[in-house]
């Protein structure tokens with residue numbers, strides 16, 4: 060990757076019971092999800108990037124060096140914004156005043172996002188005169204994100220920005236984050252352990268465990284790797300990028316196409332033909348058949364080829380990677396099923412997909 064157009068981050072730091080040792084090369088635009096279990100070091104890594112956590116290493120963002128050898132830009136000189144669970148707004152200032160607070164400090168020639176644009180992106184038009192204590196949790200977080208953007212950062216760090224919100228508020232705010240994803244030209248690093256959020260927002264993913272990177276790369280490809288620890292977990296899933304192509308009103312279903320494959324989904328009135336969507340297919344919802352049985356209830360049967368079979372994390376389990384057209388899938392099976400079907404790499408099979416979630 061051309062470092063002028065990406066992020067290079069290498070950090071080492073140590074606490075009493077924990078050591079972080081990571082090397083990352085990330086794209087210079089789009090959303091990178093930092094994903095991993097609680098305590099694996101995601102926040103520590105963001106703090107290193109922000110210069111809040113002293114660490115040995117190097118940090119270069121789209122050609123600008125923030126840290127190298129003995130040189131380290133202090134926190135307040137790093138042009139980044141940091142949004143976390145509870146990014147406190149100033150309680151005595153209205154929404155508009157909160158937004159102006161950071162905006163005013165940026166010279167007008169250096170502003171990359173203008174006030175009205177941020178207000179529009181985060182849907183704050185009708186909230187500008189309100190005081191923070193009269194906002195819902197989701198609204199407060201939208202204001203916090205707009206305020207962060209108005210400082211014209213060159214990197215946006217988001218540490219579980221939705222984790223303090225209830226499910227309904229999360230669902231309300233996600234479309235705004237998606238819109239940001241489509242409009243922002245700066246890179247965003249988004250920490251989450253919610254697979255749905257990652258599936259919906261990220262282009263790129265970094266998986267971490269015990270202070271180390273276990274896998275990194277484009278989202279779709281990386282999630283479908285059998286050698287990353289997540290593949291063996293209960294919520295392991297792949298992402299399929301598809302387009303809505305039709306609808307069956309009688310059965311309340313809609314049809315999505317990816318490559319030359321088609322898949323039926325539960326109808327959603329917000330979808331129209333031509334809409335691009337992201338589907339999340341859990342590995343535990345994918346089973347394998349040798350023949351195309353029509354006498355079973357699963358609607359989605361796709362021809363596929365077995366690519367790889369690995370032992371799962373639990374004894375007696377296996378993870379199978381398959382490809383249908385060009386799209387990879389994972390299937391979690393019992394080792395017994397693998398043996399009974401005599402599965403082996405290269406074999407032509409049928410994928411049975413029990414359920415699919417639309418995540419974006």
Ligand SMILES: Nc1ncnc2c1ncn2[C@@H]1O[C@H](COP(=O)(O)OP(=O)(O)OP(=O)(O)O)[C@@H](O)[C@H]1O
Nearest residue numbers: 074075076077095096097098099100101102103104
């Ligand atoms: N200042 C500190 N001093 C000592 N140990 C620390 C310090 N900060 C973090 N740790 C430890 O480092 C490890 C990584 O913490 P970190 O907060 O980075 O994890 P995380 O992946 O962000 O977790 P979560 O998802 O729960 O927020 C944890 O074991 C934590 O207890």
